[in-house]
Amino acid sequence: MDSPIADPAAQTGDTLELRDPYPYFAARRREGGVFHGTVMDYSRTPESLRPKDTYAAVSYSAVSSALRNNRVFSSALYDSTIGVFMGPTILAMHGARHKAHRALVTTAFKPQSLMRWEPEIVRSICDALIDEFAERGRADLIREFTFEFPTRVIARLLGLPEADLPFFREAAVAIISYADKVPRAMRASVDLKDYFVEQIEQRRRTPTEDIIGDLVAAEIDGEKLSEEAIYSFLRLLLPAGLETTYRSSGNLLYLLLSHPEQFEAVRRDRDLIGPAVEEGLRYETPLTLVQRYVTEDTELEGTAIPRGAVLDVCLGSANRDENRWERPEEFDIFRKHVPHISFTAGAHTCLGLHLARMETRVALHCLLDRLTDFTLLAEGDPHIFGQPFRSPNSLPVTFDVL
Numbered sequence: 001m002d003s004p005i006a007d008p009a010a011q012t013g014d015t016l017e018l019r020d021p022y023p024y025f026a027a028r029r030r031e032g033g034v035f036h037g038t039v040m041d042y043s044r045t046p047e048s049l050r051p052k053d054t055y056a057a058v059s060y061s062a063v064s065s066a067l068r069n070n071r072v073f074s075s076a077l078y079d080s081t082i083g084v085f086m087g088p089t090i091l092a093m094h095g096a097r098h099k100a101h102r103a104l105v106t107t108a109f110k111p112q113s114l115m116r117w118e119p120e121i122v123r124s125i126c127d128a129l130i131d132e133f134a135e136r137g138r139a140d141l142i143r144e145f146t147f148e149f150p151t152r153v154i155a156r157l158l159g160l161p162e163a164d165l166p167f168f169r170e171a172a173v174a175i176i177s178y179a180d181k182v183p184r185a186m187r188a189s190v191d192l193k194d195y196f197v198e199q200i201e202q203r204r205r206t207p208t209e210d211i212i213g214d215l216v217a218a219e220i221d222g223e224k225l226s227e228e229a230i231y232s233f234l235r236l237l238l239p240a241g242l243e244t245t246y247r248s249s250g251n252l253l254y255l256l257l258s259h260p261e262q263f264e265a266v267r268r269d270r271d272l273i274g275p276a277v278e279e280g281l282r283y284e285t286p287l288t289l290v291q292r293y294v295t296e297d298t299e300l301e302g303t304a305i306p307r308g309a310v311l312d313v314c315l316g317s318a319n320r321d322e323n324r325w326e327r328p329e330e331f332d333i334f335r336k337h338v339p340h341i342s343f344t345a346g347a348h349t350c351l352g353l354h355l356a357r358m359e360t361r362v363a364l365h366c367l368l369d370r371l372t373d374f375t376l377l378a379e380g381d382p383h384i385f386g387q388p389f390r391s392p393n394s395l396p397v398t399f400d401v402l
């Protein structure tokens with residue numbers, strides 16, 4: 001299988017150590033909440049597309065304030081970045097338009113809606129995947145499990161036919177490897193558009209009770225959504241809902257495998273699964289930063305920022321802020337719960353956060369129900385790396401079947 005993850009050798013951040021950016025973030029936080037500069041690697045971005053002036057928010061308080069002020073720190077920036085190949089999505093909208101578009105899909109992502117199909121869908125998807133490798137006594141948990149289950153969950157959520165899964169999966173790999181293979185991602189983006197247009201037309205003829213059906217039936221101010229608005233939202237679910245989830249569940253498994261005493265505690269007491277998922281999301285933030293465009297001259301934690309600048313909002317740094325957590329550099333599932341900011345805050349707070357948490361919890365339950373005595377193998381030197389997305393590239397393990 002083609003690696004779902006970017007080649008680490010292709011990433012060359014000159015401001016950040018990709019394997020462990022946290023000492024860098026800690027050093028910047030000691031100097032203040034915001035600094036003039038960037039944590040992004042623009043070395044492969046054409047000169048004309050590089051932002052002229054960049055700032056970075058690194059303390060929890062600066063990150064949180066910026067995210068809660070969408071008027072001054074605007075997501076419209078995404079129109080000229082991810083929007084170029086993903087089309088107009090709620091990620092880049094603001095104000096009333098964002099609210100109206102987001103409201104259309106909010107119900108589908110509410111915990112009550114998700115509870116309906118948790119055991120039936122997520123559990124059966126995870127069990128089927130485990131069936132495929134259990135007898136072997138070894139597996140790569142990234143390639144064979146954490147990448148596969150969110151892909152299949154999204155396909156089911158959208159009501160896509162089972163037979164289309166290979167196409168959907170391949171397009172997902174192409175889209176999320178965007179930085180490495182731009183032409184392939186662009187092609188996948190167009191293929192997905194054509195595919196979703198067909199799905200939309202089918203539902204216009206025969207309404208269905210899935211997200212595509214809901215969006216086809218939806219109206220804003222008495223007007224139906226355009227085809228482009230619908231397929232752009234659906235396409236967004238790949239980077240937004242799949243890449244983040246597979247990376248966060250890979251991180252959690254890596255962290256548990258490398259802290260065997262905490263893994264054993266979770267195995268003995270399943271009530272620890274929830275806290276383990278949250279601590280995994282805090283300690284290894286799957287998407288370490290989001291970006292905002294500064295719409296007016298402003299000030300953030302004592303740093304003046306001019307209109308037109310781009311702000312790197314460093315979620316990963318905020319999640320290790322020593323002013324908010326004791327011993328932030330330790331992975332500790334027993335710590336007192338203090339909410340992290342991996343799903344951001346404010347108007348663009350992750351729409352899929354309940355789904356992501358539920359999927360990860362169910363996946364861990366399934367693994368623990370079926371398998372035991374996991375050992376992380378050293379082959380390929382599995383480790384968490386990358387920026388802005390972080391996770392291991394592979395997790396080769398051996399185990400016994402229960």
Ligand code: HEM
Nearest residue numbers: 090091240241244245248290343344348350351352355356
């Ligand atoms: C937005 C993280 C899972 C759908 C976001 C944002 C972050 C995020 C950081 C905000 C981006 C910004 O403000 O610039 C995560 C993480 C996940 C996860 C860490 C898994 C652990 C999901 C899932 C779905 C989803 C499973 C849906 C299937 C969305 C959507 C938005 C979003 C639609 C845009 C919301 C808006 O702009 O109003 N997510 N996400 N996410 N996420 Fe997630």
